[in-house]
Amino acid sequence: MDCKIGVISGDGIGPEIVTEAKKVLEQIGNKYGHKFQYTEILMGGCSIDATGVPLTDEAIEAAKASDAVLMGSIGGNTSTSPWYKLAPELRPEAGLLKLRKSLNLFANLRPAYLYKELKAACPLRDDIIGDGFDMMIMRELTGGLYFGERRTEEIDGVMTAMDSLTYNENEIRRIAKRGFDIAMKRRKKVTSVDKANVLDSSRLWRKIVEEVAKDYPEVSYEHMLVDNCAMQLVKDPKQFDVILTENMFGDILSDEASMVTGSIGMLSSASLNDTKFGLYEPSGGSAPDIAGKGIANPIATILSAAMMLRYTFDLDKEADAIEQAVKQVLKEGYRTIDIMPQAGESKEGITQVKTAEMGDLIAARV
Amino acid sequence: MDCKIGVISGDGIGPEIVTEAKKVLEQIGNKYGHKFQYTEILMGGCSIDATGVPLTDEAIEAAKASDAVLMGSIGGNTSTSPWYKLAPELRPEAGLLKLRKSLNLFANLRPAYLYKELKAACPLRDDIIGDGFDMMIMRELTGGLYFGERRTEEIDGVMTAMDSLTYNENEIRRIAKRGFDIAMKRRKKVTSVDKANVLDSSRLWRKIVEEVAKDYPEVSYEHMLVDNCAMQLVKDPKQFDVILTENMFGDILSDEASMVTGSIGMLSSASLNDTKFGLYEPSGGSAPDIAGKGIANPIATILSAAMMLRYTFDLDKEADAIEQAVKQVLKEGYRTIDIMPQAGESKEGITQVKTAEMGDLIAARV
Ligand SMILES: CC(C)[C@H](C(=O)O)[C@@H](O)C(=O)O
Ligand SMILES: CC(C)[C@H](C(=O)O)[C@@H](O)C(=O)O
Numbered sequence: 001m002d003c004k005i006g007v008i009s010g011d012g013i014g015p016e017i018v019t020e021a022k023k024v025l026e027q028i029g030n031k032y033g034h035k036f037q038y039t040e041i042l043m044g045g046c047s048i049d050a051t052g053v054p055l056t057d058e059a060i061e062a063a064k065a066s067d068a069v070l071m072g073s074i075g076g077n078t079s080t081s082p083w084y085k086l087a088p089e090l091r092p093e094a095g096l097l098k099l100r101k102s103l104n105l106f107a108n109l110r111p112a113y114l115y116k117e118l119k120a121a122c123p124l125r126d127d128i129i130g131d132g133f134d135m136m137i138m139r140e141l142t143g144g145l146y147f148g149e150r151r152t153e154e155i156d157g158v159m160t161a162m163d164s165l166t167y168n169e170n171e172i173r174r175i176a177k178r179g180f181d182i183a184m185k186r187r188k189k190v191t192s193v194d195k196a197n198v199l200d201s202s203r204l205w206r207k208i209v210e211e212v213a214k215d216y217p218e219v220s221y222e223h224m225l226v227d228n229c230a231m232q233l234v235k236d237p238k239q240f241d242v243i244l245t246e247n248m249f250g251d252i253l254s255d256e257a258s259m260v261t262g263s264i265g266m267l268s269s270a271s272l273n274d275t276k277f278g279l280y281e282p283s284g285g286s287a288p289d290i291a292g293k294g295i296a297n298p299i300a301t302i303l304s305a306a307m308m309l310r311y312t313f314d315l316d317k318e319a320d321a322i323e324q325a326v327k328q329v330l331k332e333g334y335r336t337i338d339i340m341p342q343a344g345e346s347k348e349g350i351t352q353v354k355t356a357e358m359g360d361l362i363a364a365r366v
Numbered sequence: 367m368d369c370k371i372g373v374i375s376g377d378g379i380g381p382e383i384v385t386e387a388k389k390v391l392e393q394i395g396n397k398y399g400h401k402f403q404y405t406e407i408l409m410g411g412c413s414i415d416a417t418g419v420p421l422t423d424e425a426i427e428a429a430k431a432s433d434a435v436l437m438g439s440i441g442g443n444t445s446t447s448p449w450y451k452l453a454p455e456l457r458p459e460a461g462l463l464k465l466r467k468s469l470n471l472f473a474n475l476r477p478a479y480l481y482k483e484l485k486a487a488c489p490l491r492d493d494i495i496g497d498g499f500d501m502m503i504m505r506e507l508t509g510g511l512y513f514g515e516r517r518t519e520e521i522d523g524v525m526t527a528m529d530s531l532t533y534n535e536n537e538i539r540r541i542a543k544r545g546f547d548i549a550m551k552r553r554k555k556v557t558s559v560d561k562a563n564v565l566d567s568s569r570l571w572r573k574i575v576e577e578v579a580k581d582y583p584e585v586s587y588e589h590m591l592v593d594n595c596a597m598q599l600v601k602d603p604k605q606f607d608v609i610l611t612e613n614m615f616g617d618i619l620s621d622e623a624s625m626v627t628g629s630i631g632m633l634s635s636a637s638l639n640d641t642k643f644g645l646y647e648p649s650g651g652s653a654p655d656i657a658g659k660g661i662a663n664p665i666a667t668i669l670s671a672a673m674m675l676r677y678t679f680d681l682d683k684e685a686d687a688i689e690q691a692v693k694q695v696l697k698e699g700y701r702t703i704d705i706m707p708q709a710g711e712s713k714e715g716i717t718q719v720k721t722a723e724m725g726d727l728i729a730a731r732v
Contacts, residue, residue: 078563093563123600127708128489145531150566160534161570165511168526195614197444197459200516204527230618231625234489234600248561252596252618259597342493 001034003313006066011045011092012286013296014072020298020359021070021305024325027363028309028318039066043099044074044092044286045083054095060102068312069279070305073286081288100141105271105279106171107178108141108250109307112237112257115266117330120345122262128236135240135257136186138179139250141271143171144201146247167201167246169208174274176212179244183219189241190221193229193249205246226253233257258283265297265338266326268304270311278312280304294354297336299326302362325365334361367400369679372432377411377458378652379662380438386664386725387436387671390691393729394675394684405432409465410440410458410652411449420461426468434678435645436671439652447654466507471637471645472537473544474507474616475673478603478623481632483696486711488628494602501606501623502552504545505616507637509537510567512613533567533612535574540640542578545610549585555607556587559595559615571612592619599623624649631663631704632692634670636677644678646670660720663702665692668728691731700727 007022009015025036041062043055054074063069075092078084083092099105114122114132122129148164176192183190192209194202206223213221224232226249232239233256245253258264267283282300290296303326310319333349336358341347353361373388375381391402407428409421420440429435441458444450449458465471480488480498488495514530542558549556558575560568572589579587590598592615598605599622611619624630633649648666656662669692676685699715702724707713719727 088563088569091563097564123490123494125489125491127710145561146564148528152566152570155534158534158536159570160532161566162514163531163565163567165529165531166526168521168524170524195511195617197454197457198463198512199529200518200527201529203454204518204525227617227621230596230622231630234622234625249618251561251593252615255593256596256600256622259600264597344493 001313001315003034003036004065004067005036005038005308006041006063006069007038008041008043008069008071008074009046010043010072010074010286011076012073012288012291014074014286016291016294016296016355017282017298017301018070018072020355021301023359024302024322024363024366025305027366028321031366032315032318034315034318041069043095045076045081047095048083048086048090048092053090054092055098060099063099063103068277068308070308071279071281072301073282073284075286077288097146099279100271101147103277103279104142104273106140106142107175107272108139108269109182109272110137110139110254110258110269110283111135111267112137112254112261113263113267114261115263115330118263118266118339120342121339122260124234124237124260130238133237133240133261135237136182136242137250137254137257138175138182138242138244139254140171140175140246143167144247165199165201165248167204169204172205172208173212176209176244179242180212180216180219183242184216187241188219190219191224191229191240191243192221193224193226193243193245193253195226195249196223197225201246209244229253230256233260254283265336266299266303268300268307270304270307272311276312278308280308294356295337296355297338298355298359299336299362302326302359321366322362325362328365329358329361334358367679367681369400369402370431370433371402371404371674372407372429372435373404374407374409374435374437374440375412376409376438376440376652377442378439378654378657380440380652382657382660382662382721383648383664383667384436384438386721387667389725390668390688390729390732391671393732394687397732398681398684400681400684407435409461411442411447413461414449414452414456414458419456420458421464426465429465429469434643434674436674437645437647438667439648439650441652443654463512465645466637467513469643469645470508470639472506472508473541473638474505474635475548475638476503476505476620476624476633476635476649477501478503478620478627478633479629480627481629481696484629484632484705486707487705488626490600490603490626496604499603499606499627501603502548502608503616503620503623504541504548504608504610505620506537506541506612509533510613531565531567531614533570535570538571538574539578542575542610545608546578546582546585549608550582553607554585556585557590557595557606557609558587559590559592559609559611559619561592561615562589563591567612575610595619596622599626620649631702632665632669634666634673636670636673638677642678644674646674660722661703662721663704664721664725665702665728668692668725687732688728691728694731695724695727700724
């Protein structure tokens with residue numbers, strides 16, 4: 001298969017981790033007979049430095065011309081980087097928001113999964129962890145507070161700022177369907193999260209989710225208030241299969257869920273639209289403090305490449321091969337510094353490796 | 367001192383836990399020579415049943431005529447109770463929102479504290495707990511998405527719902543001042559939480575917090591994005607002293623923080639305005655499943671009464687006496703069922719007691 005991949009290396013550790021993902025894809029290409037063609041796309045701080053804006057129209061066109069986009073990470077240190085002295089719409093993150101909207105990437109899938117080998121890194125008590133947990137957050141990504149009208153103005157001499165949270169039934173229906181579809185391939189449970197005791201948009205959300213649920217009689221579903229969900233993720237994460245929620249709640253809960261797994265350096269994500277196109281990126285940030293040191297964990301990016309093979313190219317076997325290789329490498333005891341055993345834990349059989357070695361090890365095992 | 371206290375017993379376990387708080391106040395009154403006069407105020411489901419609405423104008427007037435209001439809890443089972451078949455503005459929670467707004471209770475203080483004696487209930491790993499943690503969430507309570515304009519309408523045949531999130535500089539300034547004031551009495555650190563990379567209201571929030579911070583040179587402060595804060599609460603709750611944030615983020619983060627402590631049956635809260643008036647209530651819910659069984663934990667409500675003595679009546683010594691009595695009772699091994707040792711833990715020296723016994727034990731020790 002011929003795969004046209006747009007690559008957003010981005011800022012911070014982005015270029016380092018993307019290099020390792022390409023290394024693994026290279027190996028997949030050799031073994032299974034696929035051709036990966038890459039186009040570098042500028043976004044974030046590096047785009048600001050080169051063009052003055054975080055995402056140019058040409059960059060958007062290049063992304064649209066690709067089958068999928070693989071991304072590292074964007075942005076820098078928000079207190080010290082000059083990028084954060086710019087107007088909000090010129091900062092690195094504005095590029096990402098613009099790309100999501102331009103490509104209509106309304107469905108953000110964020111798996112939150114506990115790796116057995118990394119159980120010790122999980123911040124929760126052993127009896128809560130049990131056999132581990134495995135959730136999929138389905139976050140709406142192109143609506144709500146992120147893309148509503150907003151303004152800051154003086155009203156009777158008082159500075160006043162307003163953001164608006166809007167959803168229409170079609171936006172809710174399409175993400176709800178995605179949520180139930182993915183539940184059908186998993187443990188067939190959907191938890192729809194809202195704040196229906198306060199928000200009109202949540203009440204519409206709840207109503208449409210109930211309508212959609214009728215078409216999935218095999219899926220059990222429940223509604224949960226967002227404040228309660230924030231508690232339940234800590235109290236008993238095992239209860240969740242698919243969490244379906246709007247943009248801002250999804251931002252908060254997916255980060256909480258990924259931290260709860262303790263495996264944040266391992267978690268990938270996909271942002272999808274109505275076609276096979278997808279933007280694939282690790283859940284973690286650009287980690288400017290360790291950029292250039294060659295010690296970042298490339299696994300989340302490598303697993304994002306696997307998600308890309310699965311969702312955009314329907315190459316399930318190849319995606320499996322990457323995921324197996326990652327598990328194998330962990331089993332053999334290889335760790336980047338962020339997932340090394342904690343103080344007091346045994347380091348027997350554990351080898352600390354750098355970014356490039358981790359990429360080599362995984363590539364060698366696909 | 368003569369203290370006029372409005373009492374909202376409310377629904378579910380509300381009446382049971384309020385009874386115990388009054389029992390403890392009675393003892394304080396005897397010992398220190400104060401007189402507590404109570405006026406019952408209807409709010410929530412019981413008000414719906416009696417009057418058709420969750421909060422009448424007379425109830426608001428009665429609250430206004432009190433020095434402080436002590437509340438149990440309101441609401442019922444959202445799937446089975448007939449209250450939740452009513453229009454949103456007629457449901458139990460609407461009464462609480464109306465009361466907050468009518469009394470201008472803009473400052474919601476929610477301590478999140480790990481009780482050493484209940485360490486085993488904390489869902490986090492031992493090395494993360496360390497010596498425990500002690501945060502104060504300062505949540506804005508009368509602005510933002512909770513009280514903005516909202517509407518649901520058909521636009522070109524498509525149902526569309528909109529909520530708005532508005533803050534003006536005065537609303538932000540007054541809550542920020544409260545946050546810094548309370549930090550001065552604590553460990554002198556404020557973490558202001560927003561989503562300034564997306565929201566105009568958050569950018570105004572950040573700007574005003576920075577202005578206010580200038581008047582508190584002794585307090586160190588930082589800004590944190592809400593998604594990051596949701597992670598940090600799980601990863602390292604010890605880092606926080608005062609968390610200052612807007613209404614919806616505060617709803618989510620304060621519930622997460624209270625669950626992280628594992629001591630949710632022990633956590634009180636206060637909602638304050640510009641006067642000495644306050645509404646005091648436990649952080650937990652109305653627990654309709656155990657209502658009437660006499661097994662609910664009254665400690666959070668008893669500690670809310672202590673907060674009332676401290677903040678509204680400036681009776682610090684008396685508040686201390688209650689807090690000490692609670693610690694003493696825990697030390698002696700008395701527990702309601704919700705805070706009993708977990709399976710596998712030792713029950714040596716632990717006695718399970720019911721709601722009324724717990725109240726008696728604490729009253730006897732003030
Ligand atoms: C960078 C930021 C705008 C973004 C978001 O809030 O969506 C990020 O936190 C994420 O979750 O992808
Ligand atoms: C009952 C509900 C409206 C309320 C809120 O969201 O403020 C509750 O969750 C709280 O935190 O006091």
